[in-house]
Amino acid sequence: MKTKLLTLALGAAAIATVSTSASAATLDDVKAKGFLQCGVSTGVPGFAFTDDAGDWQGFDPALCRAMAAAIFGDAKAVKFTPTTGKTRFTALASGEVDVLARNTTETFSRDVDLKFTFAPVNYYDGQGFMVRKSLGVTSAKNLSGATICIQTGTTTELNLADYFRANNMTYEPVPIETNAEAQEKYLANACDVYTTDASGLAATRAAFEKPGDHMLLPEIISKEPLAPLTRHGDDQWADILKWTLNVLINAEELGVTAANADDMLANSKLPSIRRLLGAEGDFGTKLGLGNDWSLNAIKAGGNYGEIYDKYIGPKTAIGLERGLNQLWSKGGILYAAPVR
Amino acid sequence: MTVASDFSDDVEPFRLSMLIYDKRYRSYTLQIITIALFMLAVGWLVSNVVQNFRDLGKEFSFAFLWEPASYDINQRLIEYTSRSPHWKAAVVGILNTLVLAFLGCIAATILGVAIGVMRLSKNWLVSRLMTIYIEGFRNVPVLLWILLASTAFSAMLPAPRQAPVLLGGGFVPTNRGFYVPAPIWESGSGVLAIIFLLSLVGAWFFGRWARAKQAATGEILPVFWIRLAIIILPVLFFYFILGRPIGLSLPELKGFNFQGGGFVRNSFMALWIALSLYTAAFIAENVRSGIQAISKGQTEAAYSLGLPPNRTMNLVILPQALRIIIPPLISQYLNLTKNSSLAIAVGYMDITGTLGGITLNQTGREMESLLLVMGFYLIVSLLISGVMNVYNNSVAIKER
Amino acid sequence: MSDTQSKNSLLYVSTKDLPELPAPVNTTGPVAWMRQNLFASVRDTVLTVLFAILVIAILYKLIPWMLTDAVFFADSIRNCREIDTGACFAVVTSRFNQLIFGFYPPELYWRPILAFLLMFVAFAPLLHDNLPRKLLWFTGVFPLLAYFLLWGGAIWGPLLILAMVTAAVFVFSLVSKPLNSTLGLLAAIAFCLMYYIFLHDSISGALASAMPIGLEFVESAKFGGFLITFVIGVTGIVASLPLGIVLALGRKSDNMPVVKMLCVGFIEFIRGVPLITLLFVASTLLNYFLPPGTTFDLILRVIIMVTLFAAAYMAEVVRGGLAALPRGQYEAADALGLNYWQATRLIILPQALKISIPGIVNTFIGLFKDTVLVSIVGILDPVGIMQPIRSTSEWNGIIWELPIFIGLVFFIFCFTMSRYSMYFERKLDTGHRS
Numbered sequence A: 001m002k003t004k005l006l007t008l009a010l011g012a013a014a015i016a017t018v019s020t021s022a023s024a025a026t027l028d029d030v031k032a033k034g035f036l037q038c039g040v041s042t043g044v045p046g047f048a049f050t051d052d053a054g055d056w057q058g059f060d061p062a063l064c065r066a067m068a069a070a071i072f073g074d075a076k077a078v079k080f081t082p083t084t085g086k087t088r089f090t091a092l093a094s095g096e097v098d099v100l101a102r103n104t105t106e107t108f109s110r111d112v113d114l115k116f117t118f119a120p121v122n123y124y125d126g127q128g129f130m131v132r133k134s135l136g137v138t139s140a141k142n143l144s145g146a147t148i149c150i151q152t153g154t155t156t157e158l159n160l161a162d163y164f165r166a167n168n169m170t171y172e173p174v175p176i177e178t179n180a181e182a183q184e185k186y187l188a189n190a191c192d193v194y195t196t197d198a199s200g201l202a203a204t205r206a207a208f209e210k211p212g213d214h215m216l217l218p219e220i221i222s223k224e225p226l227a228p229l230t231r232h233g234d235d236q237w238a239d240i241l242k243w244t245l246n247v248l249i250n251a252e253e254l255g256v257t258a259a260n261a262d263d264m265l266a267n268s269k270l271p272s273i274r275r276l277l278g279a280e281g282d283f284g285t286k287l288g289l290g291n292d293w294s295l296n297a298i299k300a301g302g303n304y305g306e307i308y309d310k311y312i313g314p315k316t317a318i319g320l321e322r323g324l325n326q327l328w329s330k331g332g333i334l335y336a337a338p339v340r
Numbered sequence B: 001m002t003v004a005s006d007f008s009d010d011v012e013p014f015r016l017s018m019l020i021y022d023k024r025y026r027s028y029t030l031q032i033i034t035i036a037l038f039m040l041a042v043g044w045l046v047s048n049v050v051q052n053f054r055d056l057g058k059e060f061s062f063a064f065l066w067e068p069a070s071y072d073i074n075q076r077l078i079e080y081t082s083r084s085p086h087w088k089a090a091v092v093g094i095l096n097t098l099v100l101a102f103l104g105c106i107a108a109t110i111l112g113v114a115i116g117v118m119r120l121s122k123n124w125l126v127s128r129l130m131t132i133y134i135e136g137f138r139n140v141p142v143l144l145w146i147l148l149a150s151t152a153f154s155a156m157l158p159a160p161r162q163a164p165v166l167l168g169g170g171f172v173p174t175n176r177g178f179y180v181p182a183p184i185w186e187s188g189s190g191v192l193a194i195i196f197l198l199s200l201v202g203a204w205f206f207g208r209w210a211r212a213k214q215a216a217t218g219e220i221l222p223v224f225w226i227r228l229a230i231i232i233l234p235v236l237f238f239y240f241i242l243g244r245p246i247g248l249s250l251p252e253l254k255g256f257n258f259q260g261g262g263f264v265r266n267s268f269m270a271l272w273i274a275l276s277l278y279t280a281a282f283i284a285e286n287v288r289s290g291i292q293a294i295s296k297g298q299t300e301a302a303y304s305l306g307l308p309p310n311r312t313m314n315l316v317i318l319p320q321a322l323r324i325i326i327p328p329l330i331s332q333y334l335n336l337t338k339n340s341s342l343a344i345a346v347g348y349m350d351i352t353g354t355l356g357g358i359t360l361n362q363t364g365r366e367m368e369s370l371l372l373v374m375g376f377y378l379i380v381s382l383l384i385s386g387v388m389n390v391y392n393n394s395v396a397i398k399e400r
Numbered sequence C: 001m002s003d004t005q006s007k008n009s010l011l012y013v014s015t016k017d018l019p020e021l022p023a024p025v026n027t028t029g030p031v032a033w034m035r036q037n038l039f040a041s042v043r044d045t046v047l048t049v050l051f052a053i054l055v056i057a058i059l060y061k062l063i064p065w066m067l068t069d070a071v072f073f074a075d076s077i078r079n080c081r082e083i084d085t086g087a088c089f090a091v092v093t094s095r096f097n098q099l100i101f102g103f104y105p106p107e108l109y110w111r112p113i114l115a116f117l118l119m120f121v122a123f124a125p126l127l128h129d130n131l132p133r134k135l136l137w138f139t140g141v142f143p144l145l146a147y148f149l150l151w152g153g154a155i156w157g158p159l160l161i162l163a164m165v166t167a168a169v170f171v172f173s174l175v176s177k178p179l180n181s182t183l184g185l186l187a188a189i190a191f192c193l194m195y196y197i198f199l200h201d202s203i204s205g206a207l208a209s210a211m212p213i214g215l216e217f218v219e220s221a222k223f224g225g226f227l228i229t230f231v232i233g234v235t236g237i238v239a240s241l242p243l244g245i246v247l248a249l250g251r252k253s254d255n256m257p258v259v260k261m262l263c264v265g266f267i268e269f270i271r272g273v274p275l276i277t278l279l280f281v282a283s284t285l286l287n288y289f290l291p292p293g294t295t296f297d298l299i300l301r302v303i304i305m306v307t308l309f310a311a312a313y314m315a316e317v318v319r320g321g322l323a324a325l326p327r328g329q330y331e332a333a334d335a336l337g338l339n340y341w342q343a344t345r346l347i348i349l350p351q352a353l354k355i356s357i358p359g360i361v362n363t364f365i366g367l368f369k370d371t372v373l374v375s376i377v378g379i380l381d382p383v384g385i386m387q388p389i390r391s392t393s394e395w396n397g398i399i400w401e402l403p404i405f406i407g408l409v410f411f412i413f414c415f416t417m418s419r420y421s422m423y424f425e426r427k428l429d430t431g432h433r434s
């Protein structure tokens, strides 16, 4: 009897000890898994969408592919989890995804209160309004009394409340989970206005059958610095994300593209390029990766400019001008810390 | 194992092994083991939570409830703005849940009883149709009905600017919701309300008097019609005497939407209709089996006393059937209330939509918000089952 | 008296049978039937006419839309509209695989199909008592087999679990012989836990790398459509049965107030909150309750919560079965000198469970329908997959067709099951009376 009780107690204690085994570093976990789990949105044209083969493509997935390439040397070693504005933070906090690359605005409370670490901004955005032209509205100031579709769990719904309050206007919010649903409701005229990040609006509008019937109002009512993010508490992991993004931006600045990266690595004499591509120094090793990490990241989908142009740039159907997201040297505010 | 052979001993000396073998002590042993295991499990879970919270740098606190919610809610029964605190958003959500549940229960009961009775109708067509209704609704998930109703409204109804204005300007169906007339309470409406209440009391007393009279003399008065008159006529009379103190505000197209009047949102309508229709199917089954449980002899006895069929139903069958019907009916109310949480699927701002939805997401307080939401439903459930127990007891006493 | 009567030949009594007359015209035949069942009174007539008009009006609209004018094969909604004016069920046919299997690899469809068919074999001995008892063995092994078929991976995991269960039974008998069954049960559970926590992964890992035998692994994220409905529903109901039985026994154990209180508390808590809040717990909170760093996928988390949910309802059903047993059964067991576990296992449970089968089936129907709520936490069950399909450019604008199809499938399954449970109830009923 005693021995049996002992076994029991031991068993229970055993369960309890499992709980004290500390969580390993994210990088080790990811390496052990063999792939990167990346949270993206459920679908915004250009930013994140599934292609005909069912693979995730777009501005946001491209960053994850670059990161996977940096870690594994294989841009395909990544799995995507679609998240809504509502589910994204729990997905990241609970460890369901390792990184979130998904039109997410960096804010104080998300950083400090929700405990997330944001990488540098990869898209400077602001909240806009889309209406159908037939309404004859030309300014957001005329929107009092309108029915407005918003995605819940976003900064959008908070900005909207503030804006209408500040301008003494009323509105009827229609809370919605995903961009696709919002689009459906908006097109069915169940709301007069759809509001979200201006980039998202432009992308959504571009996918309409008759984009010309709809317009974005001139007001941009908020700052939406969109940045990829990870959990608090793992600096190494946050650094990998941060520097993968910085490498992509720096590569554009230095003229390194997916096509010429190998060549540059072999022949470039410029120290900044040599450092960027790992010919000089051991930056990759310091991050816990191979020294070819940056080369792989760039070769995965090209530098920032290439990714931008491929998915959302002026030549695509989405047709977003670079604007603020142009390099600082070309009149924008994209200004990545140097690799040195 | 070793059977105690010493019967002469009155008080058996306690041995450790009796903890296992002796029935008297064994239950204690087992209970102590259970408690220990339970505590261990709880301790394990709690220590995990503590550890995880520490790792993430989170803390467990309800202080966020007093911070401004910063978001707007479309349907609010109390004063609420985006500057109101989160707890007030939660209260708005609770009221929305309760309104939906309350109206849902009423509609489901009326429909359910009607269908349940019609299901037993001798009319072949009627009873078949009701069977189809019952089986059709019971066997398809309620979420599907809710989504269907919601899409039906937003896809089939016109946008406000194209919407037809029906019933002399009183009723406008649009793909955003239904605009209906709303009462405007002017001075004097309080008097009218009091008169209405008084007439209700009067009608009740008349009912008693009529019943007493019937018992004494056998004369049957047209109680229903007289009651109706007692309730309506004085109110109507004073309505005009007081110079029409209750006005109607009619919806009017202004700008983007109709203004004025009342607005019943599509999300509410979809939920209300779907939940009522779905629950009605279950209630109808309860009603049917309740009525069928009353033996046929009761009906025949009533007929042989000369009671006409509808009086037989009202005076003989239903009072007995109600005893059987009401307990499952109450648990259907409970189900409807719990199902109203599916509001989240169509964006109706009930408690799961506000506290368990937007508040949870904007503040990241999953643990606290969900605890509160579950606590709310638990309290409602306990209240409802409390009512059921009281009812069951009162019925049980009458039986003796 | 009778003698004298029989001798007197009564002339007015016929000595042979008269031929039967046909029934009066107004009591047989379609006309009479209609008169009795449709037009018995003025009110009936009015009702009949009103409802008939309603039905005809609905059918008049519905039949052309649903059948004659409907399009069943096309590759987009525009194509549909070009072909005909009715419903565009082409969306169902063209996305059929997705609606049924989600994103399960098409070349492996045989695995879920096989598991589905085997499920009937596994359930058969439970629902039919005139089948050979030996089949119950298959029922016992089925969960592991189904797991292996659906998810695949190395065969060693399921095999080792099977071995573990066998060993646990051995441990049980080893402990319960000299001591008692309760302790035996505890020891067996402790054994399983210890094995699973400390040994399982390393042993199965070692075996898998030494002898990689198995099926191609399919991750949960690929599951979707009705496959998810069945996986969650069936696992939930099967896993909740033992849990529900334990809870029901606990709730009935009046001599152990603590156990009783815990069971009542659990049951009432679960039954008091909506399933959707439990699913939110699964999707947002469950990870907090587990050791840091443990993550397992949403579908598994949801299955756990659904199982707990169903267990509470199951407990109430089993409790009803236990309460319906005549006291004599308990007393007879006592009189035979059986101890608690023997009595429960041999006398009480077999009968109580048999009485409860209709209730269990009803719980299953409820759970089966409730699985659609998982779409709210982002799982792509049939309802969850509706939105992505509708937002593709080919099918943008489809409204009714998908919910109609999904509803129909649910209806067929739930209706069949509820009819079965009614049939079973009737069978039990007569069983009692005889």
Ligand SMILES: N[C@@H](CCC(=O)N[C@@H](CS)C(=O)NCC(=O)O)C(=O)O
Pocket (backbone or CB within 6 Å): A041, A042, A043, A044, A083, A084, A085, A102, A103, A104, A105, A106, A151, A153, A154, A155, A156, A177, A178, A179, A180, A196, A197, A199, A200, A201, A224, A226
């Ligand atoms: N930047 C805002 C809004 C983000 C957001 O929800 N954006 C929309 C449209 S740009 C989106 O990504 N929707 C994708 C989806 O529906 O999953 C935030 O971080 O809260």
